Amino acid sequence: MFPLFTIFLTFIVVLNITLHRQRRTQEAADKEFWDKELAANNTRRQDIEHLDYITIPEGLIPQTLGTDSEKELAALSAEKLLNLTDQSNTDLKLKYGVANLETLSRYEDNFTRYVALVPIYAAELADSGDRDSAKALLEHAVLNRADSCQVYTRLAGLYCEDGQISRAKELLTRAKALDSISGRIITDKLQQLIDAQP
Numbered sequence: 445m446f447p448l449f450t451i452f453l454t455f456i457v458v459l460n461i462t463l464h465r466q467r468r469t470q471e472a473a474d475k476e477f478w479d480k481e482l483a484a485n486n487t488r489r490q491d492i493e494h495l496d497y498i499t500i501p502e503g504l505i506p507q508t509l510g511t512d513s514e515k516e517l518a519a520l521s522a523e524k525l526l527n528l529t530d531q532s533n534t535d536l537k538l539k540y541g542v543a544n545l546e547t548l549s550r551y552e553d554n555f556t557r558y559v560a561l562v563p564i565y566a567a568e569l570a571d572s573g574d575r576d577s578a579k580a581l582l583e584h585a586v587l588n589r590a591d592s593c594q595v596y597t598r599l600a601g602l603y604c605e606d607g608q609i610s611r612a613k614e615l616l617t618r619a620k621a622l623d624s625i626s627g628r629i630i631t632d633k634l635q636q637l638i639d640a641q642p
Contacts, residue, residue: 489541492548498525498555498588506569506577513565520558526551527589529624559585563594566602575602586615591624593633600634604641612638 500521507518528536528548536548562585569578582599585592596619603612616634619627 487538487541489543490539492540492544495526497551498527498558500525500558500584504577504581504584505565506574508574509568509572511565511568513561513568517558517561517565520554520561523554524551525555525558525588527555528552529591555588555590559590559592559595562590563592563598566598570602575606578602586618589622591622591626591630593626593630596630597633597637600637604637609638609641612641 500517502521505514505517505521507514526548528551531539533545533549537545540548562581566578566582569575569581579599579602582595582602585595586599596615600612600615603609603615612634616631616638619630619634622630
């Protein structure tokens with residue numbers, strides 16, 4: 445009976461120490477977050493004209509199909525696009541000031557819409573026989589760090605269908621360098637696609 449009580453008591457002590465340590469760690473993380481958020485909310489507006497804006501070259505959208513995706517992409521080509529997926533709102537406010545957050549969010553939304561539209565329009569172009577324009581559009585998205593599985597797999601699929609396996613392998617190498625949650629998924633799908641080639 446006595447050893448059982450000792451074991452139970454030891455368990456309670458260890459549990460309390462662990463919970464206390466976790467609580468302190470969480471409190472420190474919360475304090476760090478709120479300190480950073482406070483600093484971010486007090487950051488003055490910074491110049492954002494020098495940022496790495498993404499432009500959609502005029503010739504990249506042939507505008508021959510008249511589809512919704514073509515029209516939306518053509519409209520986006522007149523807008524500013526920014527890939528800010530690796531930065532939180534707090535990070536953006538710290539760097540550029542809270543007054544720029546709405547503008548930066550709009551530019552990021554433009555980029556997100558661009559990434560969603562590119563594989564759709566590329567498929568439409570490929571189906572219409574304009575495979576070169578489809579590939580150029582997808583390549584542009586890859587060059588601008590669009591870590592979209594649909595962008596990568598559609599481009600790799602076109603490469604493989606056209607017998608350009610070496611280009612699909614180069615795309616796989618580029619995908620392996622992605623530092624995002626979707627990077628691993630993209631890499632796995634591209635590897636499967638390449639492995640399935642004769």
